[in-house]
Amino acid sequence: MNQGVSSKPMKQGVSEIQRQKVLELRRSHSLREVAILTGLPLGTVKTLCHRSGAFKDNPRHRALFSLPALQPQVETLLPSVPELPAQQSVTGDQELDAVLWLRSVIETGQPTLIERALEGAKKINATPKDLEERYQRWLMNTQGNAFAAVLGSFGIADLETLAQRSLERNQRTHEALSRFGSKALVFADTDAEAFCIQKLKGLKQGKRLLDYKTDAVNQRFTAARDYSPHTLGDCLHELAYWRDLYSLRHAVEPYCGDSLPQAYARETWVFSQLALIKPRTKAEAKAVLHYLFDSDRRDWNEADAILENLIG
Known part of the structure; x- marks a missing residue:
């Protein structure tokens, strides 16, 4: 040798x-x-x-798809505590009018006023079911639409649930202003939305609202690797970002409308990645499973492929 x-x-x-x-x-x-x-x-x-490093969480992706940090100096941005709404005779039924007024008090979202309204509701002797039926009859007599009467009277006397929703909305409004600084900035395009707009620039929308051709969207976002999710955890992080962004905006303005079509296209693309990126751990797979069953997307076309990816 x-x-x-x-x-x-x-x-x-x-x-x-x-x-x-x-x-x-x-x-x-x-x-x-x-x-x-x-x-x-x-x-x-x-x-x-x-x-x-491609199969670790992508820090650049997470930084882009994150809400602004909470800022403590927000008290001056919040609307002042409103005065009690004026009591009005709407139906001519004293108890019904009292319920309608209490609802308007609760809808202010102010904890002190809500507490007083719930205390005042205890003085109403009629049962919630009776109040609902009386209001339904009044709506039917004044509007002549049976379906609208049933829908409009449903839960009219459920002040506890209304109070819970109002308090939650007030809390989310406080959070939105704490994060963004003003109502105008809450609705301004975020860096993530600007990214989506830029990446889909030039693509034509389909006939339906928020609709882009799937193949073209996939190609554009897949090519933007610096801001692509590397892990299922990244996907869940971004999906939570879009959910929370919409939730904060709707708390500030309930009728603010749908998301940007480019943002919706991105959200749909990220959801599809749950069927392609392999889970790193059982815990990550379980997190995706919980997300799928807790969301309103469990009947989407990609759901079966996501399940196969998790158990394959």
């Missing part, structure tokens, strides 16, 4: 093409499957994925 020549087998290097193939496959396959498909040792595949 010649000196200087090792008898040990030489370690085979991994080309850049192989490395990129491993990373591409890993986004939709398990580590073992990637090893089989590429013919590389499982240990090599694990090392390549770990060193790439």
Whole structure:
């Protein structure tokens, strides 16, 4: 044997093409499957994925899709405590009119006024069911629409639920102003929305509202790798961002309308990534499962593919 020549087998290097193939496959396959498909040792595949950093949470993505931090100096931004609404004779039924007035007091969202309204409601002798039926008859007599009467009277005397919703809305309004600084800034395009607008610039919308061609949207957002989710945790983080942004805006202005079509397209794209990015841990898979069943998207076309991704 010649000196200087090792008898040990030489370690085979991994080309850049192989490395990129491993990373591409890993986004939709398990580590073992990637090893089989590429013919590389499982240990090599694990090392390549770990060193790439592509399968850790993406900090740039999370920074873009995050609400502004809470600021404590918000008291001067909040609306002043309103005066008690004036009592009016609406139906001519004293108890019904009292309920309608108490509802207007509760809808101010002010805790002190709500507490007083709920205390005052205890003086009404009629049952909630009786009040609902009386109000339904009044609506029917004045409007002549049976369906509208049933719908308009439903839960009219459920002041506790109304109080809970009003308090929650008041809290969310406080949070919105604390985060954004003013009502105008609450509704200004966020950096995330500006990003979506820029990425879909030039794409034509379909016939339906908020509709873009799926393939074109996928291509645009997939190409923006710096701000793409790397993990299922990233996906859930962004989906929570859009949910919370809309929730805060609707608290400040209940009839503010739908989201931007570009933002909705992005949200739909991120949801589809739940079917493509492999879970890193059982806990991450469970988090996606909980999200799916708690959301209103469990009957979307991608739901089955997401479940298969989690258990595959």
